[in-house]
Amino acid sequence: MTSICIDAMGGDFGPQPIIGGVIEALKEVKFEAVLVGDTKILESLVPQNLKQYVKFIQADEVVSMSDGATDALKRKESSIFKAIDLLKNKQTMAVVSAGHSGATMSLATLRVGRLKNVSRPAIATLMPNVTGGNTLVLDVGANVDCRPEHLFQFAIMGEAYAKEILKIKSPKLGLLSNGEESSKGNEATKEAFEMISKLDSFVGNAEGNQVFDGSVDVVICDGFVGNILLKTSEGVADAITKIIKKHVKKSPVAIAGSLLMKKVFKTLKQQVDYDEYGGAPLLGVSGCVIISHGKSTPKAIKNAIFQALKFANSDINKVIEDELSHFAK
Amino acid sequence: MTSICIDAMGGDFGPQPIIGGVIEALKEVKFEAVLVGDTKILESLVPQNLKQYVKFIQADEVVSMSDGATDALKRKESSIFKAIDLLKNKQTMAVVSAGHSGATMSLATLRVGRLKNVSRPAIATLMPNVTGGNTLVLDVGANVDCRPEHLFQFAIMGEAYAKEILKIKSPKLGLLSNGEESSKGNEATKEAFEMISKLDSFVGNAEGNQVFDGSVDVVICDGFVGNILLKTSEGVADAITKIIKKHVKKSPVAIAGSLLMKKVFKTLKQQVDYDEYGGAPLLGVSGCVIISHGKSTPKAIKNAIFQALKFANSDINKVIEDELSHFAK
Numbered sequence: 001m002t003s004i005c006i007d008a009m010g011g012d013f014g015p016q017p018i019i020g021g022v023i024e025a026l027k028e029v030k031f032e033a034v035l036v037g038d039t040k041i042l043e044s045l046v047p048q049n050l051k052q053y054v055k056f057i058q059a060d061e062v063v064s065m066s067d068g069a070t071d072a073l074k075r076k077e078s079s080i081f082k083a084i085d086l087l088k089n090k091q092t093m094a095v096v097s098a099g100h101s102g103a104t105m106s107l108a109t110l111r112v113g114r115l116k117n118v119s120r121p122a123i124a125t126l127m128p129n130v131t132g133g134n135t136l137v138l139d140v141g142a143n144v145d146c147r148p149e150h151l152f153q154f155a156i157m158g159e160a161y162a163k164e165i166l167k168i169k170s171p172k173l174g175l176l177s178n179g180e181e182s183s184k185g186n187e188a189t190k191e192a193f194e195m196i197s198k199l200d201s202f203v204g205n206a207e208g209n210q211v212f213d214g215s216v217d218v219v220i221c222d223g224f225v226g227n228i229l230l231k232t233s234e235g236v237a238d239a240i241t242k243i244i245k246k247h248v249k250k251s252p253v254a255i256a257g258s259l260l261m262k263k264v265f266k267t268l269k270q271q272v273d274y275d276e277y278g279g280a281p282l283l284g285v286s287g288c289v290i291i292s293h294g295k296s297t298p299k300a301i302k303n304a305i306f307q308a309l310k311f312a313n314s315d316i317n318k319v320i321e322d323e324l325s326h327f328a329k
Numbered sequence: 330m331t332s333i334c335i336d337a338m339g340g341d342f343g344p345q346p347i348i349g350g351v352i353e354a355l356k357e358v359k360f361e362a363v364l365v366g367d368t369k370i371l372e373s374l375v376p377q378n379l380k381q382y383v384k385f386i387q388a389d390e391v392v393s394m395s396d397g398a399t400d401a402l403k404r405k406e407s408s409i410f411k412a413i414d415l416l417k418n419k420q421t422m423a424v425v426s427a428g429h430s431g432a433t434m435s436l437a438t439l440r441v442g443r444l445k446n447v448s449r450p451a452i453a454t455l456m457p458n459v460t461g462g463n464t465l466v467l468d469v470g471a472n473v474d475c476r477p478e479h480l481f482q483f484a485i486m487g488e489a490y491a492k493e494i495l496k497i498k499s500p501k502l503g504l505l506s507n508g509e510e511s512s513k514g515n516e517a518t519k520e521a522f523e524m525i526s527k528l529d530s531f532v533g534n535a536e537g538n539q540v541f542d543g544s545v546d547v548v549i550c551d552g553f554v555g556n557i558l559l560k561t562s563e564g565v566a567d568a569i570t571k572i573i574k575k576h577v578k579k580s581p582v583a584i585a586g587s588l589l590m591k592k593v594f595k596t597l598k599q600q601v602d603y604d605e606y607g608g609a610p611l612l613g614v615s616g617c618v619i620i621s622h623g624k625s626t627p628k629a630i631k632n633a634i635f636q637a638l639k640f641a642n643s644d645i646n647k648v649i650e651d652e653l654s655h656f657a658k
Contacts, residue, residue: 236565
């Protein structure tokens with residue numbers, strides 16, 4: 001049985017929604033759930049009939065959002081430290097955490113270690129696109145200043161994730177830039193363009209709108225730009241929703257219309273719902289680490305666990321190492 | 330009477346929509362419209378009763394979208410070259426062009442020249458936000474790789490535009506970054522943060538979503554990130570529209586609903602309509618240059634002309650120079 005370790009304490013709303021997600025996941029698939037945290041609380045949250053699938057590991061502390069990411073390295077009694085150490089010691093196959101993402105990243109990178117030839121692990125996230133499918137974007141926050149070789153490594157990792165986990169046979173890979181032409185880009189992306197051109201899946205520069213139009217499967221960028229892309233898209237979606245709601249309220253006719261369109265809005269919401277993806281894999285570490293949002297719902301945690309199961313049972317990390325060593329020659 | 334020069338040939342659809350915009354503008358406000366292009370065609374497009382406000386200047390060539398931006402410097406017979414030279418020689422107070430934006434920028438920067446202490450002119454654009462107002466974002470494409478001092482100059486220019494043209498008394502200025510905390514940012518923005526902190530209007534780092542939530546009036550970024558922000562926001566809005574349309578089509582109930590909501594969707598469209606702003610001012614050159622979209626409608630050109638009139642009759646360039654010389658001390 002695949003063992004998935006869940007940092008049960010790190011989320012913004014405490015262990016309840018996280019354990020809720022574990023329970024939902026266990027109802028659909030059987031796996032060994034290793035829950036790290038205050039065992040007394042955790043045991044009370046897991047129903048008796050599921051306990052055979054659950055292992056409880058005591059952790060006395062929690063790394064809170066106000067802590068520094070590097071402080072986490074000293075917090076040996078924290079839930080995330082213990083979870084990552086279980087992965088390091090091969091006592092589990094994956095870690096899912098909705099806690100301090102910087103701490104998770106630092107611990108994973110420094111204690112579990114990086115894959116061969118990976119300089120910097122990257123956070124990859126799935127963005128909904130107009131086809132009803134998703135576009136994988138990386139990096140979305142781990143690496144703020146990137147050199148061209150880092151972007152190249154992200155391309156290899158993104159390509160592998162698309163093939164091995166998303167099961168896209170011939171993924172189309174784009175380099176995020178300020179124009180489609182190969183002459184466009186900043187210093188780092190122009191150099192990265194040359195390097196990534198060696199990959200068959202590379203289709204050239206991609207503009208911001210191509211993340212959402214389904215023309216590419218994977219988009220490569222540094223973590224500074226990736227974060228801005230993420231927040232911008234959330235901001236636009238949020239603004240559109242608010243503007244529609246504001247104007248609907250003003251007119252009884254529009255209120256009636258919005259009721260008749262309820263199903264459409266619900267479908268739209270589902271299609272752009274981050275809960276559907278569950279979490280963002282940290283690619284490039286020697287193991288599987290899924291970073292979930294601090295405000296994750298049980299559904300998001302369930303889906304993060306499913307992602308972890310797929311990842312843990314795939315060859316993705318071997319594929320990444322093989323590809324990188326091929327180009328390192 | 331204020332003289333506004335319009336490059337009548339540069340747009341994607343030829344002179345018709347551009348002259349259409351000039352006519353619409355002249356119906357609302359009186360100014361001297363200097364139209365540069367194929368005078369034979371242009372004269373045929375302007376109604377007799379408006380000709381007293383129009384001056385026609387012959388230009389035999391057009392810089393096309395496939396030409397290089399720097400080639401424009403040698404194309405002395407092109408409409409944009411002649412338009413910019415009229416500005417350089419103080420024969421007009423502003424230039425509006427829907428042509429090759431790179432050519433317009435190069436010509437404006439090199440032939441009209443930069444304001445004192447401005448290293449690089451920047452393109453500023455207004456983005457619609459949830460309040461029904463706008464957020465000014467600069468740079469959105471002129472400068473791909475920026476040093477911290479360039480971002481500082483953009484801040485000064487953006488602040489001046491907000492005060493002098495948008496008439497915001499105490500504008501709130503944010504530096505686009507990957508988090509609100511002052512510790513967030515890449516190498517360039519972290520250094521810029523320190524410099525921009527000297528401005529009273531600076532409220533700190535702003536995240537991508539803040540462009541749309543009305544919490545800031547001016548957002549500063551380099552042209553690479555600015556372009557991605559622009560294209561991302563267009564992409565998200567477009568994807569949401571397409572997803573809604575696709576699902577509405579599937580259900581007669583939803584079709585009825587969408588008809589009842591027609592007015593709301595129209596209002597939304599108006600609120601996010603780029604035609605309402607008309608064009609993007611090129612800030613930092615010794616004159617007024619408004620860059621319009623190649624696909625500008627007559628309405629967009631009209632609004633670009635109104636922007637040019639406001640700009641030409643303001644003290645913005647003096648304010649920018651005064652502020653910069655204050656900090657250059």
